[in-house]
Amino acid sequence: MSIPADLKYTKDHEWLKLLDGDEALMGITDFAQNSLGDITFVEVPEVGDSFSAGESFGVVESVKAASDLYMPVDAEVIEVNESLEDSPESVNSSPYEAGWIMKIKIADSASLEELLDAKAYEEIAKD
Amino acid sequence: MSDAKRTPLYDFNVANGGRMVDFAGWEMPVQYESIVEEHKATRTAAGLFDVSHMGEVTVKGPQSEAFLNYVLTNDVSTMDDGKALYSLMCQPDGGVVDDLLVYRMAEGSYLLCLNAANAVKDVAWLEKEAANFEVELVDVSEKYGLVALQGPKAFPILKGLSSVDLSGLGYYRFVQGEIAGISCIISRTGYTGEVGVELFVAAEKTAELAEALFDAGKADGLVLAGLGARDSLRLEAGYSLYGHEIDEKIGPVEAGLMWTVSLKKPCDFIGKEAILSKKQSGPAQKIVFFKTGGRRIARPGTEVVSGGAAVGTVVSGTFSPILNEAIGSALVDAAVAKSDELAVDLRGKAFPIERARPPFLPLNPQA
Numbered sequence: 084m085s086i087p088a089d090l091k092y093t094k095d096h097e098w099l100k101l102l103d104g105d106e107a108l109m110g111i112t113d114f115a116q117n118s119l120g121d122i123t124f125v126e127v128p129e130v131g132d133s134f135s136a137g138e139s140f141g142v143v144e145s146v147k148a149a150s151d152l153y154m155p156v157d158a159e160v161i162e163v164n165e166s167l168e169d170s171p172e173s174v175n176s177s178p179y180e181a182g183w184i185m186k187i188k189i190a191d192s193a194s195l196e197e198l199l200d201a202k203a204y205e206e207i208a209k210d
Numbered sequence: 211m212s213d214a215k216r217t218p219l220y221d222f223n224v225a226n227g228g229r230m231v232d233f234a235g236w237e238m239p240v241q242y243e244s245i246v247e248e249h250k251a252t253r254t255a256a257g258l259f260d261v262s263h264m265g266e267v268t269v270k271g272p273q274s275e276a277f278l279n280y281v282l283t284n285d286v287s288t289m290d291d292g293k294a295l296y297s298l299m300c301q302p303d304g305g306v307v308d309d310l311l312v313y314r315m316a317e318g319s320y321l322l323c324l325n326a327a328n329a330v331k332d333v334a335w336l337e338k339e340a341a342n343f344e345v346e347l348v349d350v351s352e353k354y355g356l357v358a359l360q361g362p363k364a365f366p367i368l369k370g371l372s373s374v375d376l377s378g379l380g381y382y383r384f385v386q387g388e389i390a391g392i393s394c395i396i397s398r399t400g401y402t403g404e405v406g407v408e409l410f411v412a413a414e415k416t417a418e419l420a421e422a423l424f425d426a427g428k429a430d431g432l433v434l435a436g437l438g439a440r441d442s443l444r445l446e447a448g449y450s451l452y453g454h455e456i457d458e459k460i461g462p463v464e465a466g467l468m469w470t471v472s473l474k475k476p477c478d479f480i481g482k483e484a485i486l487s488k489k490q491s492g493p494a495q496k497i498v499f500f501k502t503g504g505r506r507i508a509r510p511g512t513e514v515v516s517g518g519a520a521v522g523t524v525v526s527g528t529f530s531p532i533l534n535e536a537i538g539s540a541l542v543d544a545a546v547a548k549s550d551e552l553a554v555d556l557r558g559k560a561f562p563i564e565r566a567r568p569p570f571l572p573l574n575p576q577a
Contacts, residue, residue, distance in 0.1 A: 090229075110574055120229075120241060120244065120438070121244050121245050121247075121505065121529075122245040122503075122506040123246075123505050123529040123536070124506050124507075126506075139518065142557075144506060144507060146245045146246065146438060146442065146507070146528060146529050147240070147245070149509070150505070171505065172246075203393070
Protein backbone atom coordinates (compact mmCIF):
# COMPACT_ATOMS: atom_id res chain seq x y z
CA MET A 84 0.00 0.00 0.00
CA SER A 85 1.60 3.21 -1.15
CA ILE A 86 1.13 6.36 1.00
CA PRO A 87 3.59 9.01 -0.19
CA ALA A 88 4.99 11.08 2.69
CA ASP A 89 4.78 14.41 0.85
CA LEU A 90 0.97 14.37 0.39
CA LYS A 91 -1.96 15.32 2.62
CA TYR A 92 -4.90 12.97 3.11
CA THR A 93 -8.55 12.88 4.11
CA LYS A 94 -10.44 10.22 6.02
CA ASP A 95 -12.45 9.71 2.80
CA HIS A 96 -9.29 8.31 1.18
CA GLU A 97 -8.44 11.28 -0.99
CA TRP A 98 -5.01 12.86 -1.32
CA LEU A 99 -3.95 16.46 -1.88
CA LYS A 100 -0.63 17.63 -3.20
CA LEU A 101 -0.19 21.22 -2.07
CA LEU A 102 1.27 23.45 -4.75
CA ASP A 103 2.25 27.11 -4.81
CA GLY A 104 -0.39 29.83 -4.62
CA ASP A 105 -3.03 27.92 -2.62
CA GLU A 106 -3.39 25.40 -5.41
CA ALA A 107 -3.52 21.65 -4.95
CA LEU A 108 -3.79 18.48 -7.01
CA MET A 109 -6.33 15.94 -5.80
CA GLY A 110 -6.99 12.26 -6.32
CA ILE A 111 -7.92 9.11 -4.48
CA THR A 112 -5.44 7.01 -2.57
CA ASP A 113 -3.90 3.68 -3.45
CA PHE A 114 -6.01 2.17 -0.65
CA ALA A 115 -9.17 3.63 -2.20
CA GLN A 116 -8.46 2.40 -5.73
CA ASN A 117 -7.55 -1.03 -4.41
CA SER A 118 -10.77 -1.27 -2.41
CA LEU A 119 -12.89 -0.18 -5.36
CA GLY A 120 -11.23 -2.50 -7.87
CA ASP A 121 -11.40 -1.88 -11.60
CA ILE A 122 -12.40 1.75 -12.07
CA THR A 123 -14.63 2.26 -15.08
CA PHE A 124 -15.76 5.86 -14.74
CA VAL A 125 -14.79 9.06 -12.95
CA GLU A 126 -17.26 11.92 -12.86
CA VAL A 127 -15.41 15.18 -12.45
CA PRO A 128 -16.89 18.65 -11.97
CA GLU A 129 -16.62 21.53 -14.43
CA VAL A 130 -13.69 23.88 -14.31
CA GLY A 131 -14.89 26.98 -12.45
CA ASP A 132 -17.24 25.10 -10.11
CA SER A 133 -16.84 25.96 -6.43
CA PHE A 134 -17.50 23.61 -3.54
CA SER A 135 -17.65 23.89 0.22
CA ALA A 136 -15.76 21.52 2.47
CA GLY A 137 -17.75 18.30 2.88
CA GLU A 138 -19.68 18.72 -0.37
CA SER A 139 -19.79 15.88 -2.90
CA PHE A 140 -18.10 16.96 -6.13
CA GLY A 141 -18.00 13.76 -8.17
CA VAL A 142 -18.15 9.99 -8.31
CA VAL A 143 -15.68 7.20 -8.86
CA GLU A 144 -17.30 4.06 -10.23
CA SER A 145 -15.81 0.61 -10.37
CA VAL A 146 -17.27 -2.63 -11.66
CA LYS A 147 -18.22 -3.38 -8.06
CA ALA A 148 -19.42 -0.06 -6.64
CA ALA A 149 -19.92 3.66 -7.00
CA SER A 150 -18.26 5.93 -4.47
CA ASP A 151 -18.83 9.66 -3.91
CA LEU A 152 -15.94 12.07 -3.84
CA TYR A 153 -15.98 14.77 -1.16
CA MET A 154 -14.28 18.14 -1.17
CA PRO A 155 -12.07 18.37 1.92
CA VAL A 156 -11.71 22.16 1.82
CA ASP A 157 -13.56 25.17 0.40
CA ALA A 158 -12.19 25.38 -3.11
CA GLU A 159 -12.67 26.16 -6.78
CA VAL A 160 -11.93 23.67 -9.54
CA ILE A 161 -9.29 25.09 -11.87
CA GLU A 162 -8.39 22.04 -13.94
CA VAL A 163 -9.67 18.48 -14.40
CA ASN A 164 -7.82 15.42 -15.66
CA GLU A 165 -9.54 14.96 -19.00
CA SER A 166 -7.62 11.78 -19.81
CA LEU A 167 -9.75 9.97 -17.21
CA GLU A 168 -12.71 10.14 -19.58
CA ASP A 169 -11.10 7.54 -21.84
CA SER A 170 -8.69 5.93 -19.38
CA PRO A 171 -10.26 5.86 -15.92
CA GLU A 172 -8.15 2.77 -15.22
CA SER A 173 -5.14 5.04 -14.73
CA VAL A 174 -6.62 5.76 -11.28
CA ASN A 175 -5.94 2.07 -10.55
CA SER A 176 -2.52 1.88 -12.10
CA SER A 177 -1.23 5.29 -10.99
CA PRO A 178 -3.43 6.83 -8.29
CA TYR A 179 -0.91 9.55 -7.33
CA GLU A 180 0.43 10.46 -10.77
CA ALA A 181 -1.42 9.80 -14.05
CA GLY A 182 -4.64 9.13 -12.14
CA TRP A 183 -4.92 12.59 -10.51
CA ILE A 184 -8.51 13.83 -10.68
CA MET A 185 -8.43 17.62 -10.53
CA LYS A 186 -6.55 20.75 -9.57
CA ILE A 187 -8.19 23.14 -7.12
CA LYS A 188 -7.66 26.61 -5.77
CA ILE A 189 -8.14 26.57 -2.02
CA ALA A 190 -10.36 29.39 -0.75
CA ASP A 191 -9.68 28.99 2.94
CA SER A 192 -6.23 27.73 3.78
CA ALA A 193 -7.08 27.49 7.49
CA SER A 194 -9.10 24.33 6.72
CA LEU A 195 -5.93 22.61 5.55
CA GLU A 196 -5.13 21.94 9.17
CA GLU A 197 -7.94 19.36 9.19
CA LEU A 198 -6.05 17.22 6.67
CA LEU A 199 -4.05 14.19 7.72
CA ASP A 200 -0.39 13.57 7.18
CA ALA A 201 0.83 10.26 5.76
CA LYS A 202 1.39 8.75 9.19
CA ALA A 203 -2.09 9.60 10.45
CA TYR A 204 -3.66 8.39 7.22
CA GLU A 205 -1.81 5.09 7.44
CA GLU A 206 -3.74 4.37 10.64
CA ILE A 207 -7.03 4.83 8.79
CA ALA A 208 -6.01 2.87 5.74
CA LYS A 209 -5.22 -0.26 7.71
CA ASP A 210 -7.36 -3.17 6.63
CA MET B 211 -18.05 -13.51 7.71
CA SER B 212 -17.25 -15.86 10.60
CA ASP B 213 -20.40 -17.93 10.01
CA ALA B 214 -19.84 -18.11 6.27
CA LYS B 215 -19.10 -21.49 4.77
CA ARG B 216 -15.87 -22.25 2.98
CA THR B 217 -15.44 -24.23 -0.21
CA PRO B 218 -12.73 -26.88 -0.55
CA LEU B 219 -10.77 -24.23 -2.47
CA TYR B 220 -10.77 -21.65 0.32
CA ASP B 221 -7.04 -22.03 1.08
CA PHE B 222 -6.21 -22.18 -2.62
CA ASN B 223 -8.20 -18.99 -3.24
CA VAL B 224 -6.60 -17.09 -0.37
CA ALA B 225 -3.09 -18.29 -1.28
CA ASN B 226 -3.64 -17.00 -4.82
CA GLY B 227 -4.75 -13.55 -3.75
CA GLY B 228 -8.51 -14.09 -3.86
CA ARG B 229 -10.41 -11.19 -2.36
CA MET B 230 -12.94 -13.04 -0.26
CA VAL B 231 -16.48 -11.75 0.19
CA ASP B 232 -19.67 -13.18 1.62
CA PHE B 233 -21.84 -14.54 -1.18
CA ALA B 234 -25.01 -16.42 -0.30
CA GLY B 235 -23.45 -17.45 3.00
CA TRP B 236 -20.18 -18.56 1.44
CA GLU B 237 -16.74 -16.99 1.58
CA MET B 238 -16.03 -16.64 -2.13
CA PRO B 239 -13.41 -14.80 -4.19
CA VAL B 240 -15.00 -11.81 -5.92
CA GLN B 241 -11.72 -11.30 -7.76
CA TYR B 242 -8.05 -12.27 -7.64
CA GLU B 243 -6.26 -9.46 -9.50
CA SER B 244 -8.87 -7.59 -11.50
CA ILE B 245 -12.42 -8.35 -12.59
CA VAL B 246 -11.80 -6.71 -15.96
CA GLU B 247 -8.59 -8.67 -16.61
CA GLU B 248 -10.15 -11.95 -15.47
CA HIS B 249 -13.08 -11.29 -17.79
CA LYS B 250 -10.84 -10.53 -20.76
CA ALA B 251 -8.61 -13.54 -20.11
CA THR B 252 -11.66 -15.83 -20.08
CA ARG B 253 -12.75 -14.46 -23.46
CA THR B 254 -9.29 -14.69 -25.02
CA ALA B 255 -7.59 -17.61 -23.22
CA ALA B 256 -9.22 -19.30 -20.21
CA GLY B 257 -10.53 -18.66 -16.73
CA LEU B 258 -10.70 -21.08 -13.81
CA PHE B 259 -13.62 -20.49 -11.44
CA ASP B 260 -14.36 -21.95 -8.02
CA VAL B 261 -18.09 -22.66 -8.07
CA SER B 262 -18.03 -25.24 -5.30
CA HIS B 263 -20.67 -23.25 -3.43
CA MET B 264 -23.30 -24.57 -5.85
CA GLY B 265 -25.60 -27.20 -4.34
CA GLU B 266 -25.87 -30.80 -5.58
CA VAL B 267 -28.69 -33.25 -4.99
CA THR B 268 -29.01 -36.80 -6.27
CA VAL B 269 -32.41 -38.12 -7.29
CA LYS B 270 -32.71 -41.90 -7.52
CA GLY B 271 -35.45 -44.45 -7.79
CA PRO B 272 -37.91 -45.88 -10.30
CA GLN B 273 -40.01 -42.73 -10.43
CA SER B 274 -37.13 -40.26 -10.72
CA GLU B 275 -38.00 -39.24 -14.26
CA ALA B 276 -41.70 -38.80 -13.48
CA PHE B 277 -40.85 -36.84 -10.34
CA LEU B 278 -38.43 -34.49 -12.10
CA ASN B 279 -40.85 -33.97 -14.96
CA TYR B 280 -43.43 -32.92 -12.38
CA VAL B 281 -41.25 -30.47 -10.44
CA LEU B 282 -39.29 -29.08 -13.40
CA THR B 283 -40.52 -27.12 -16.42
CA ASN B 284 -38.27 -28.70 -19.04
CA ASP B 285 -38.79 -32.21 -20.39
CA VAL B 286 -36.52 -34.65 -18.57
CA SER B 287 -37.91 -37.60 -20.57
CA THR B 288 -35.94 -36.39 -23.62
CA MET B 289 -32.65 -37.03 -21.82
CA ASP B 290 -30.38 -40.00 -22.35
CA ASP B 291 -27.45 -41.03 -20.13
CA GLY B 292 -24.69 -38.42 -20.27
CA LYS B 293 -27.06 -35.56 -21.08
CA ALA B 294 -27.30 -32.30 -19.13
CA LEU B 295 -30.43 -30.14 -19.27
CA TYR B 296 -31.13 -26.60 -18.10
CA SER B 297 -34.51 -26.16 -16.45
CA LEU B 298 -36.52 -24.00 -14.15
CA MET B 299 -38.28 -25.26 -11.05
CA CYS B 300 -41.46 -23.23 -10.65
CA GLN B 301 -44.09 -22.48 -8.05
CA PRO B 302 -47.76 -23.16 -8.79
CA ASP B 303 -48.15 -19.44 -9.65
CA GLY B 304 -45.37 -19.66 -12.25
CA GLY B 305 -42.75 -17.83 -10.18
CA VAL B 306 -39.34 -19.46 -10.11
CA VAL B 307 -38.06 -21.50 -7.15
CA ASP B 308 -34.67 -21.92 -8.84
CA ASP B 309 -32.97 -22.51 -12.15
CA LEU B 310 -30.79 -25.58 -12.28
CA LEU B 311 -29.00 -28.19 -14.33
CA VAL B 312 -30.16 -31.80 -14.43
CA TYR B 313 -27.64 -34.53 -15.25
CA ARG B 314 -28.87 -37.98 -16.23
CA MET B 315 -26.30 -40.38 -14.75
CA ALA B 316 -28.26 -43.54 -15.61
CA GLU B 317 -31.84 -44.62 -15.93
CA GLY B 318 -33.54 -43.63 -12.67
CA SER B 319 -30.49 -41.73 -11.46
CA TYR B 320 -30.00 -37.97 -11.75
CA LEU B 321 -27.81 -35.25 -10.32
CA LEU B 322 -29.16 -31.71 -9.87
CA CYS B 323 -26.90 -28.66 -9.63
CA LEU B 324 -28.52 -25.79 -7.74
CA ASN B 325 -27.81 -22.15 -6.98
CA ALA B 326 -25.97 -21.80 -3.67
CA ALA B 327 -28.36 -19.14 -2.44
CA ASN B 328 -31.33 -21.44 -3.05
CA ALA B 329 -29.93 -24.84 -2.15
CA VAL B 330 -31.59 -25.14 1.28
CA LYS B 331 -34.92 -23.88 -0.02
CA ASP B 332 -34.69 -26.19 -3.06
CA VAL B 333 -34.01 -29.30 -1.00
CA ALA B 334 -37.01 -28.57 1.23
CA TRP B 335 -39.15 -27.94 -1.86
CA LEU B 336 -38.00 -31.15 -3.56
CA GLU B 337 -38.50 -33.24 -0.42
CA LYS B 338 -42.03 -31.96 0.03
CA GLU B 339 -42.96 -32.66 -3.58
CA ALA B 340 -41.25 -36.06 -3.52
CA ALA B 341 -43.70 -37.42 -0.96
CA ASN B 342 -45.95 -38.88 -3.66
CA PHE B 343 -43.16 -40.41 -5.71
CA GLU B 344 -40.93 -43.42 -5.30
CA VAL B 345 -37.68 -41.49 -5.22
CA GLU B 346 -34.78 -40.97 -2.88
CA LEU B 347 -33.24 -37.52 -2.58
CA VAL B 348 -29.81 -36.97 -1.07
CA ASP B 349 -28.18 -33.58 -0.58
CA VAL B 350 -24.59 -34.26 -1.64
CA SER B 351 -23.48 -30.61 -1.73
CA GLU B 352 -20.77 -31.23 0.88
CA LYS B 353 -19.32 -34.13 -1.05
CA TYR B 354 -18.64 -32.24 -4.25
CA GLY B 355 -16.33 -29.47 -5.26
CA LEU B 356 -17.06 -27.80 -8.58
CA VAL B 357 -14.65 -25.89 -10.79
CA ALA B 358 -15.40 -24.31 -14.14
CA LEU B 359 -12.73 -24.07 -16.82
CA GLN B 360 -13.98 -21.69 -19.50
CA GLY B 361 -12.54 -20.04 -22.56
CA PRO B 362 -11.07 -20.82 -25.98
CA LYS B 363 -8.05 -22.51 -24.38
CA ALA B 364 -10.11 -24.74 -22.08
CA PHE B 365 -9.95 -27.84 -24.27
CA PRO B 366 -6.30 -27.38 -25.31
CA ILE B 367 -5.46 -27.21 -21.58
CA LEU B 368 -7.53 -30.29 -20.78
CA LYS B 369 -6.07 -32.30 -23.65
CA GLY B 370 -2.85 -33.15 -21.85
CA LEU B 371 -4.61 -33.89 -18.57
CA SER B 372 -7.69 -35.89 -19.48
CA SER B 373 -7.91 -39.67 -19.39
CA VAL B 374 -10.73 -39.58 -21.92
CA ASP B 375 -10.89 -38.08 -25.39
CA LEU B 376 -13.02 -34.97 -25.03
CA SER B 377 -12.95 -33.97 -28.69
CA GLY B 378 -16.32 -35.58 -29.34
CA LEU B 379 -18.01 -34.33 -26.19
CA GLY B 380 -21.06 -32.36 -27.29
CA TYR B 381 -22.48 -29.23 -25.73
CA TYR B 382 -24.58 -30.10 -22.67
CA ARG B 383 -23.11 -33.62 -22.55
CA PHE B 384 -20.91 -35.05 -19.82
CA VAL B 385 -18.61 -38.00 -19.24
CA GLN B 386 -16.94 -39.57 -16.24
CA GLY B 387 -13.17 -39.39 -16.52
CA GLU B 388 -9.93 -38.44 -14.88
CA ILE B 389 -8.31 -35.02 -15.09
CA ALA B 390 -4.72 -35.10 -13.86
CA GLY B 391 -5.49 -38.52 -12.41
CA ILE B 392 -8.45 -37.20 -10.42
CA SER B 393 -11.87 -38.69 -11.01
CA CYS B 394 -14.38 -36.07 -12.24
CA ILE B 395 -17.68 -35.62 -13.94
CA ILE B 396 -16.61 -33.63 -16.99
CA SER B 397 -19.55 -31.56 -18.17
CA ARG B 398 -19.54 -29.41 -21.32
CA THR B 399 -21.52 -26.65 -19.74
CA GLY B 400 -20.80 -23.21 -18.38
CA TYR B 401 -22.00 -19.76 -17.51
CA THR B 402 -19.69 -17.53 -19.51
CA GLY B 403 -20.75 -17.94 -23.13
CA GLU B 404 -17.38 -19.52 -23.87
CA VAL B 405 -16.44 -23.05 -24.75
CA GLY B 406 -15.55 -24.91 -21.59
CA VAL B 407 -16.32 -27.47 -18.95
CA GLU B 408 -17.54 -27.71 -15.42
CA LEU B 409 -15.85 -30.39 -13.34
CA PHE B 410 -17.59 -32.08 -10.43
CA VAL B 411 -14.97 -33.59 -8.17
CA ALA B 412 -14.78 -35.10 -4.69
CA ALA B 413 -14.51 -32.27 -2.17
CA GLU B 414 -11.18 -33.52 -0.81
CA LYS B 415 -9.67 -33.68 -4.30
CA THR B 416 -10.84 -30.25 -5.48
CA ALA B 417 -7.73 -28.32 -4.46
CA GLU B 418 -5.46 -30.88 -6.12
CA LEU B 419 -7.51 -30.59 -9.33
CA ALA B 420 -7.45 -26.78 -9.26
CA GLU B 421 -3.67 -26.76 -8.73
CA ALA B 422 -3.14 -29.17 -11.61
CA LEU B 423 -5.33 -27.16 -13.98
CA PHE B 424 -3.77 -23.85 -12.94
CA ASP B 425 -0.23 -25.20 -13.37
CA ALA B 426 -1.02 -26.76 -16.72
CA GLY B 427 -2.94 -23.77 -18.04
CA LYS B 428 -0.68 -20.86 -17.07
CA ALA B 429 1.38 -21.20 -20.25
CA ASP B 430 -1.83 -20.81 -22.27
CA GLY B 431 -2.86 -17.68 -20.38
CA LEU B 432 -5.24 -19.33 -17.88
CA VAL B 433 -6.11 -17.05 -14.97
CA LEU B 434 -8.10 -17.60 -11.81
CA ALA B 435 -11.39 -15.77 -12.14
CA GLY B 436 -13.76 -14.72 -9.36
CA LEU B 437 -17.46 -14.10 -8.97
CA GLY B 438 -17.11 -10.56 -10.35
CA ALA B 439 -15.95 -11.81 -13.73
CA ARG B 440 -18.45 -14.66 -13.58
CA ASP B 441 -21.21 -12.07 -13.32
CA SER B 442 -19.95 -9.76 -16.07
CA LEU B 443 -19.33 -12.74 -18.38
CA ARG B 444 -22.79 -14.18 -17.86
CA LEU B 445 -24.44 -10.81 -18.40
CA GLU B 446 -22.53 -10.26 -21.66
CA ALA B 447 -23.76 -13.69 -22.72
CA GLY B 448 -27.33 -12.78 -21.69
CA TYR B 449 -27.73 -15.60 -19.18
CA SER B 450 -30.28 -15.14 -16.40
CA LEU B 451 -29.18 -15.03 -12.78
CA TYR B 452 -31.58 -16.02 -10.03
CA GLY B 453 -32.50 -13.02 -7.90
CA HIS B 454 -32.05 -10.74 -10.92
CA GLU B 455 -33.70 -11.79 -14.22
CA ILE B 456 -35.72 -14.53 -12.51
CA ASP B 457 -37.08 -14.94 -9.01
CA GLU B 458 -40.23 -15.91 -7.17
CA LYS B 459 -42.07 -13.05 -8.92
CA ILE B 460 -40.35 -13.05 -12.31
CA GLY B 461 -41.21 -16.23 -14.19
CA PRO B 462 -40.29 -17.71 -17.57
CA VAL B 463 -42.85 -15.67 -19.52
CA GLU B 464 -41.50 -12.38 -18.18
CA ALA B 465 -37.87 -13.51 -18.43
CA GLY B 466 -38.02 -14.81 -22.00
CA LEU B 467 -37.20 -18.32 -20.83
CA MET B 468 -40.08 -20.19 -22.44
CA TRP B 469 -37.50 -22.34 -24.25
CA THR B 470 -36.91 -23.99 -20.87
CA VAL B 471 -40.61 -24.77 -20.42
CA SER B 472 -42.00 -27.80 -22.21
CA LEU B 473 -45.72 -27.15 -22.53
CA LYS B 474 -45.90 -30.20 -24.80
CA LYS B 475 -44.59 -32.81 -22.39
CA PRO B 476 -47.31 -35.38 -21.72
CA CYS B 477 -47.64 -34.76 -18.01
CA ASP B 478 -48.66 -32.06 -15.61
CA PHE B 479 -45.94 -30.04 -13.94
CA ILE B 480 -45.92 -27.45 -11.19
CA GLY B 481 -46.68 -24.02 -12.58
CA LYS B 482 -47.94 -25.23 -15.96
CA GLU B 483 -51.41 -23.75 -15.71
CA ALA B 484 -50.20 -20.35 -14.51
CA ILE B 485 -47.43 -20.17 -17.11
CA LEU B 486 -49.79 -21.15 -19.92
CA SER B 487 -52.36 -18.61 -18.84
CA LYS B 488 -49.77 -15.83 -18.60
CA LYS B 489 -48.36 -16.77 -21.99
CA GLN B 490 -51.82 -16.44 -23.52
CA SER B 491 -52.82 -13.21 -21.78
CA GLY B 492 -49.36 -11.67 -22.05
CA PRO B 493 -47.22 -10.70 -19.07
CA ALA B 494 -47.51 -7.31 -17.38
CA GLN B 495 -43.75 -6.93 -17.36
CA LYS B 496 -40.81 -8.21 -19.38
CA ILE B 497 -37.07 -8.50 -19.00
CA VAL B 498 -35.12 -6.47 -21.54
CA PHE B 499 -31.36 -6.21 -22.01
CA PHE B 500 -29.71 -2.92 -22.81
CA LYS B 501 -26.53 -1.07 -23.64
CA THR B 502 -25.87 2.37 -22.23
CA GLY B 503 -23.36 3.74 -24.73
CA GLY B 504 -21.46 5.09 -21.74
CA ARG B 505 -19.25 3.96 -18.91
CA ARG B 506 -21.68 4.59 -16.04
CA ILE B 507 -23.18 1.41 -14.68
CA ALA B 508 -26.93 1.40 -14.09
CA ARG B 509 -26.95 -0.82 -11.02
CA PRO B 510 -29.80 -3.06 -9.81
CA GLY B 511 -32.60 -0.91 -8.41
CA THR B 512 -32.00 1.95 -10.85
CA GLU B 513 -35.26 3.31 -12.22
CA VAL B 514 -36.07 2.92 -15.92
CA VAL B 515 -38.02 5.85 -17.35
CA SER B 516 -39.85 6.58 -20.58
CA GLY B 517 -41.14 10.03 -21.40
CA GLY B 518 -40.63 11.10 -17.80
CA ALA B 519 -42.65 8.22 -16.32
CA ALA B 520 -41.21 5.32 -14.32
CA VAL B 521 -41.66 2.13 -16.37
CA GLY B 522 -39.35 -0.36 -14.69
CA THR B 523 -36.28 -1.23 -12.69
CA VAL B 524 -32.78 -2.35 -13.57
CA VAL B 525 -32.15 -5.91 -12.32
CA SER B 526 -28.54 -6.41 -13.49
CA GLY B 527 -25.86 -3.96 -14.44
CA THR B 528 -22.17 -4.21 -15.11
CA PHE B 529 -19.36 -2.90 -17.24
CA SER B 530 -18.59 -4.90 -20.37
CA PRO B 531 -14.81 -4.90 -20.75
CA ILE B 532 -15.21 -6.18 -24.30
CA LEU B 533 -17.68 -3.54 -25.51
CA ASN B 534 -16.12 -0.94 -23.24
CA GLU B 535 -19.51 0.28 -22.09
CA ALA B 536 -21.99 -0.41 -19.33
CA ILE B 537 -24.65 -3.04 -20.07
CA GLY B 538 -27.58 -4.37 -18.12
CA SER B 539 -31.03 -5.84 -17.93
CA ALA B 540 -34.27 -4.45 -16.56
CA LEU B 541 -37.79 -5.51 -15.73
CA VAL B 542 -40.06 -3.08 -17.58
CA ASP B 543 -43.77 -2.69 -18.32
CA ALA B 544 -44.60 -4.95 -21.25
CA ALA B 545 -46.07 -1.97 -23.13
CA VAL B 546 -42.62 -0.36 -23.41
CA ALA B 547 -40.55 -3.53 -23.80
CA LYS B 548 -39.99 -2.71 -27.48
CA SER B 549 -39.67 1.03 -27.00
CA ASP B 550 -36.62 2.86 -28.31
CA GLU B 551 -37.24 5.73 -25.89
CA LEU B 552 -36.08 4.12 -22.65
CA ALA B 553 -33.67 5.76 -20.27
CA VAL B 554 -32.17 5.04 -16.86
CA ASP B 555 -32.23 7.55 -14.05
CA LEU B 556 -28.71 7.95 -12.67
CA ARG B 557 -28.57 10.40 -9.80
CA GLY B 558 -31.57 12.34 -11.05
CA LYS B 559 -30.43 12.54 -14.67
CA ALA B 560 -31.94 10.46 -17.48
CA PHE B 561 -29.43 8.58 -19.64
CA PRO B 562 -30.88 6.95 -22.77
CA ILE B 563 -30.36 3.21 -23.13
CA GLU B 564 -30.42 1.07 -26.24
CA ARG B 565 -32.22 -2.25 -26.19
CA ALA B 566 -29.99 -5.17 -27.11
CA ARG B 567 -30.58 -8.79 -27.96
CA PRO B 568 -28.12 -10.88 -26.01
CA PRO B 569 -25.50 -12.12 -26.36
CA PHE B 570 -23.99 -8.65 -26.44
CA LEU B 571 -21.16 -9.95 -28.61
CA PRO B 572 -20.83 -12.96 -30.91
CA LEU B 573 -20.35 -15.99 -28.68
CA ASN B 574 -20.47 -19.65 -29.54
CA PRO B 575 -20.09 -21.92 -26.53
CA GLN B 576 -21.08 -24.89 -28.72
CA ALA B 577 -18.18 -24.41 -31.15
